Amino acid sequence: MNLPANTFKAALRSGETQIGIWCSLPDPNVAELLAGCGYDWMMLDTEHSTAGPNEVISFLRTVAPYPVSPVVRPGWNSPVEIKKLLDAGAQTLLVPYIQSAQEARSAVAAVTYPPKGVRGVSGITRATRYGTVANYATRANEEICLLVQVETREALSQLKEIAQVPGVDGVFFGPADLAASFGYPGQPSHPEIKKAILDGIGVLGDLGVPAGILSLDQDFLREAGTAGALFIAVDVDSGLLRRSAVARRAEWS
Template sequence: MKENRFKRAIAEGRPQIGIWSMMREPMVTEMLGQLGYDWILLDCEHTPNDEPGVMAMLQALSACDIEPMVRPSCLNVAEIKRLLDVGARNILVPYVQTVEEAELAAAAVAYPPEGIRGVSSVSRATGFGAEPGYFTKAREEICLIVQIETREALDRLEEIAAVPGIDGLFIGPADLAASLGHPGNPKHPEVHAAITDGIARIRAAGKPSGFLSPDQALLEDVVKAGCTFTAVDIDLPLLRRGALARLEACKHFKG
């Protein structure tokens, strides 16, 4: 089996820079995969992406020097199973708030007797049956990240981090801001403090931490706090900003 370089890197504390993808277009995914980022997040929570679409994007990335991560729509065992079977190896589970939810996420990515992942011997993940040792080795190369994005999750952060099978924790700034009473304002001082404190607590718990923001100043602060894998922008707003900038630069053509 191919080694999961992303999982090894964050376990060893080596910083990894990522890009967040919301666009359901394999050619765009392939282009992003060629830019030099360490990892890319394929999002199914806030997009129309589904398992066939994710598989197409994973296929587009197969020749790229990048590690894909996939976020399911929610903590859905059946959806996670299908994403794993089409070839996802890095899973980011959103909105995990309790130890019990973290335990369910861990069970979803492991085969029995340790977990509850369904067994298919001919999935894309197994090389369509060409990888006979997959069932005993798969969990070693699967990386499970859970998202901490509510006040309740922050209160239980150390307990969640201690759950066996959790390979890292990710602070979600947008939902956290809403949970703290500041929807749409992740730059609020209370939210900023909660983010950097959460990152430091994850590091103190001995686990890698992740974060997403296009705000360079905030990124600098979370990296100083100990963030290991950082997504520095999102493809859709990147496209929008670029298109708007070009429009503004050329409006004088109209006189």
């Protein structure tokens, strides 16, 4: 069997804008519904949800028939967590809270087999299609896409160093955590935060490194896209559900 192609990674390398949706509700039915809504990618979040590897493998199976690229966020930059998600078949990971080039190198090592990395080797996993993908151990990294999340003032100060770590395929900005780090908790669209992120997107553009972002502020997302962001998450499943439910109830007030 052939190694599955990572269309999301290929699109980023080609400079194609990818519009995504955040999936935080740990239910494969929600993931399946969203998978058929026309987004280029969807985030399966295990950091700020109760989902774990068992749920992720269910999500990945559920969305596989749909033309959408699943991205998985582990709870931390942990080689143990990352190993489980990769063995489950995840090919694109967004690793949170990267503070330095050294932490980015640790994330790269976690997705890479020895001798260059520390990913544990298991030949019969969903990732290898249970041992049927020829030469998986030597070819896996061709299709693994590693995104790292910059979400603090300290990380922004080291953005160039983080982005230039070999093996990092993209850098994602987290406005909510950046706002808290800058002293504006709960204000992800504060002008200082927006400027810092837009400046950061420009820095990444100069380096040729894809930039990504999630925000519920659609005007800000359009600014980010104009600035050069390539992978843009435009909403969150739980937020969409609540806003729609509140709006429909208001119609009957």
